[in-house]
Amino acid sequence: MRAIQELDTLLRETETGKIKLSLTLKDLAQLHHLQSRLQDCKFLNSIYSEESRIKQYLSKAVTVNLQIQDELCSIIESKMESITSNFNYLDKLILYILNQTMNKTTMKNVLRQISNIILGSNNFTLLRFQEKSVESVSTDEFIEQQLTQEQKLQLYQQFRGDQLEILTFKPTGQLQQIFKSSSLQVIRVPQKLNAQTHSSLIIYEAQQFAILPLSKPHQIKLICDQLITIGYDYLNENYHKDDLINSVRAIGQFSIKNAPILFQECIRNEIERKLNTKCEIIQSTKNSKDTSFAILENQTKCFIPVMSNHAVQFYLHMENVSLDIITFADFMSQLWQHFKHCLRELKDKEFLYQIIEVSTPTKLVIASDLHLNIIYQSGSVPSSWNFLDLSNQQIDCYQNLTEIKMEEIYKTMLLSSLDEVQQSKKGAIDAGQIIYHDKYVDIAIYVKKDEKNEINQFFIVFDQPKKRFESQRHSKSEIKVSETLASLKQEKIEKACLVLQESLNLNLQTEEIIDMLKEHALMTIIEQKEQITEDIRQTYVLEYYRNSEQVQTYRRTISESDTPFATKTLIQEQQLTNAKKMELFQLRPDDLENVNNWCFDITIQKDQIKHYTWALFHLLNYFDKYQMYKETFFQFLVAIEERYNSRRNPFHNFEHGFTVAHACYYMIKNKLLDEYLDQTEQFAAILSSLCHDIDHSGRTNGFEVARMSKLAVRYNDESVLENHHAAMTFKIMQREKYNILSNLSQEQFQKVRRFMVSNILATDMKKHFDLVSSLEIKYKNGEMNIINMETKRILSGLIVHTCDLTQPTKRFEITKKWSIRIQNEFDNQVEEERLLGLPVTQHLVCQNLPKQELSFIRNIIQPLYVLTSSILNNGLSVALKCLEENEKEWTKLLN
Numbered sequence: 001m002r003a004i005q006e007l008d009t010l011l012r013e014t015e016t017g018k019i020k021l022s023l024t025l026k027d028l029a030q031l032h033h034l035q036s037r038l039q040d041c042k043f044l045n046s047i048y049s050e051e052s053r054i055k056q057y058l059s060k061a062v063t064v065n066l067q068i069q070d071e072l073c074s075i076i077e078s079k080m081e082s083i084t085s086n087f088n089y090l091d092k093l094i095l096y097i098l099n100q101t102m103n104k105t106t107m108k109n110v111l112r113q114i115s116n117i118i119l120g121s122n123n124f125t126l127l128r129f130q131e132k133s134v135e136s137v138s139t140d141e142f143i144e145q146q147l148t149q150e151q152k153l154q155l156y157q158q159f160r161g162d163q164l165e166i167l168t169f170k171p172t173g174q175l176q177q178i179f180k181s182s183s184l185q186v187i188r189v190p191q192k193l194n195a196q197t198h199s200s201l202i203i204y205e206a207q208q209f210a211i212l213p214l215s216k217p218h219q220i221k222l223i224c225d226q227l228i229t230i231g232y233d234y235l236n237e238n239y240h241k242d243d244l245i246n247s248v249r250a251i252g253q254f255s256i257k258n259a260p261i262l263f264q265e266c267i268r269n270e271i272e273r274k275l276n277t278k279c280e281i282i283q284s285t286k287n288s289k290d291t292s293f294a295i296l297e298n299q300t301k302c303f304i305p306v307m308s309n310h311a312v313q314f315y316l317h318m319e320n321v322s323l324d325i326i327t328f329a330d331f332m333s334q335l336w337q338h339f340k341h342c343l344r345e346l347k348d349k350e351f352l353y354q355i356i357e358v359s360t361p362t363k364l365v366i367a368s369d370l371h372l373n374i375i376y377q378s379g380s381v382p383s384s385w386n387f388l389d390l391s392n393q394q395i396d397c398y399q400n401l402t403e404i405k406m407e408e409i410y411k412t413m414l415l416s417s418l419d420e421v422q423q424s425k426k427g428a429i430d431a432g433q434i435i436y437h438d439k440y441v442d443i444a445i446y447v448k449k450d451e452k453n454e455i456n457q458f459f460i461v462f463d464q465p466k467k468r469f470e471s472q473r474h475s476k477s478e479i480k481v482s483e484t485l486a487s488l489k490q491e492k493i494e495k496a497c498l499v500l501q502e503s504l505n506l507n508l509q510t511e512e513i514i515d516m517l518k519e520h521a522l523m524t525i526i527e528q529k530e531q532i533t534e535d536i537r538q539t540y541v542l543e544y545y546r547n548s549e550q551v552q553t554y555r556r557t558i559s560e561s562d563t564p565f566a567t568k569t570l571i572q573e574q575q576l577t578n579a580k581k582m583e584l585f586q587l588r589p590d591d592l593e594n595v596n597n598w599c600f601d602i603t604i605q606k607d608q609i610k611h612y613t614w615a616l617f618h619l620l621n622y623f624d625k626y627q628m629y630k631e632t633f634f635q636f637l638v639a640i641e642e643r644y645n646s647r648r649n650p651f652h653n654f655e656h657g658f659t660v661a662h663a664c665y666y667m668i669k670n671k672l673l674d675e676y677l678d679q680t681e682q683f684a685a686i687l688s689s690l691c692h693d694i695d696h697s698g699r700t701n702g703f704e705v706a707r708m709s710k711l712a713v714r715y716n717d718e719s720v721l722e723n724h725h726a727a728m729t730f731k732i733m734q735r736e737k738y739n740i741l742s743n744l745s746q747e748q749f750q751k752v753r754r755f756m757v758s759n760i761l762a763t764d765m766k767k768h769f770d771l772v773s774s775l776e777i778k779y780k781n782g783e784m785n786i787i788n789m790e791t792k793r794i795l796s797g798l799i800v801h802t803c804d805l806t807q808p809t810k811r812f813e814i815t816k817k818w819s820i821r822i823q824n825e826f827d828n829q830v831e832e833e834r835l836l837g838l839p840v841t842q843h844l845v846c847q848n849l850p851k852q853e854l855s856f857i858r859n860i861i862q863p864l865y866v867l868t869s870s871i872l873n874n875g876l877s878v879a880l881k882c883l884e885e886n887e888k889e890w891t892k893l894l895n
Contacts (some may be wrong), residue, residue, distance in 0.1 A: 104237070118212065123143075136152050137235040166187060186203050188200075281317075282314060367448075372458075401415065413443075668685070675873075699827065809865060
């Protein structure tokens, strides 16, 4: 009785404000317990009257509306399911893209589905300012047809700005009739275009749940940028599967990253709507385990902790809550933990699929669940595989393996193998072999197991090996030939061992060296060598370095042995992990802006040069068109970068090779070459641009001829270095691991080779005036429309030559940097000429750099770029403008 009276007094003082009372989760649980005990005890009930402050306070503290609470919990759970189901929907969308022929209808279907996921609307309209007009794209044909240029401009002027913002728009009059809605959402997305900021507007009617995290504007921009990119690819009819899939995956990755914030926003909105009270999300400190935070203060303020893994993740701050706080807090904690588990599984799944794509670039991998629904596919089915068709017209459901179009005998073999692996609990099984057109495809099945060691996924691997083992039965003559070949191979291996002993000063026996080579997987390389030349010696040593875990040592560069400037280079190579390769082969948000900018400067991002080189070929869809494997392309980049940078030339290095390729990319991407060159010829142009100065000696042709170098003798003093660059390019691609052209048809390969050799030879400055004058005459006589193969090769050579001289047409700070680099290279040559007693090349001696650059611009660069731009319908206006500004800057420095 005394305790109850003391509690009554305490509550009276709390009500008058003399004492501030806060209840923790533990305190509230004890009050619940006390209330139930008082109700069970008749004696206390007789004293504990309805008028008692204790009874009133406890009633206020625990008054709940269980029906509203159940409805609120159900709504919040359904929102969570909507968020996670969107990720599965993106997976279905990727499968649909992989197995469809891309055209306008297919692209529009994909756009609508992406719009539905991102914006919560089946249709949207996109507006962007472009060259004094507003261009638009809409997934609603009626809007696309009815919206006039004047109305587009009016909308753009009304909502333009340089900050991202989501606005509500109430159209009236004709606009209301066109959009068929009285309330629309407008997302203003600022974007840089040619160094100026313009807004893109996304207009839509919000109909259902969207995945935009409203509290994270930067993340909204990243997601909307992908939607805008896809929208304008649709407008420009760029139906590239690779680009589209990359955009969908980027949307998925951004969405997974923002999912926790998005779910918290959903929880807050639903609590405010359902309980008609203000709700605030208070983030907990990282890994906070403080549960003593008051969840109830003076019957008005409520702080509900949401827990996961015994740590408070965040608090829900509400007022005047009619909830059973203990059960609601427990529900929210369990739901949040389940949500985080789903996100973790999604991240693990995405990482696994990326590992598969990087490590098996030449194979088709299909994953299915236990119900045989196809949930993943590593790439499109090769067009030559007439035995398998995975096309699925339904975009919103998984295709079942039992329903795929496949020759019945092979489908039966596949399904029975799946049954076998499931019943046997084996980790993998060889399912058999498919024979078509005298070719073979092996099928293997692997399983993925959960933490209980139960199978939860099947992975079906289709592998078409390049070489097959012949029958085990051989004739006597075949055995004799085989023995002879084995003897020759053994002889080559012994010679290779001698090379390694000499080059690396190895104190090892031949058998020990062979073991070392096997360990680094080099035996196949050595066995395939026909003869050991100086270049092969260099290759063996280089391969040894590259395949080591991490090696630091010195070796002589590839400079001629009799050149006094042969230097020692520190080699430090490390194997690239799959994780790093995945970063290399993924577009980042600023990649498009960078590579689409004529003045992109790779020298400030030289550590990303392989990534940006991949991006050039990827954005032009060449990996799909010419079936180039990413792993082979990466190895090719490693090889050419080594050849470019081995001499440490200030100018003629891999950065220069990339810059020339980037200029060619700019022309191809902006469709400047479409009138004259077909796709294969354009591909040859950018590839020859990338390789045009490979293994450059850092000296001029005149120097090589004057000193009778090995290259000058080999190529009879004609275009010495250019011949060497072309030969070295194809010599590298003779190795299977570097051969990015291996899947071209014989006709395609011959065409690419002819154009590449011609393009690289056209970069010889000795041919500059003849090349320019011949095309100038054709252009003035109106003969550029009469295109034969010879004229095409000349024009293609002019394009690559123009790209080779791109440095003076960049912004002045970039131009000046490259000018200093080439002059340093000239200075090195002049010094070497003096040391060797050769005649000094006078035009390389720099007495006044601004004067020299002005002469180069006026006599060489300006006429060349004016001609090339005229032929390409004035498509190089940005370059010509920069050239004009640079001329002014050099003139200032001269004066």
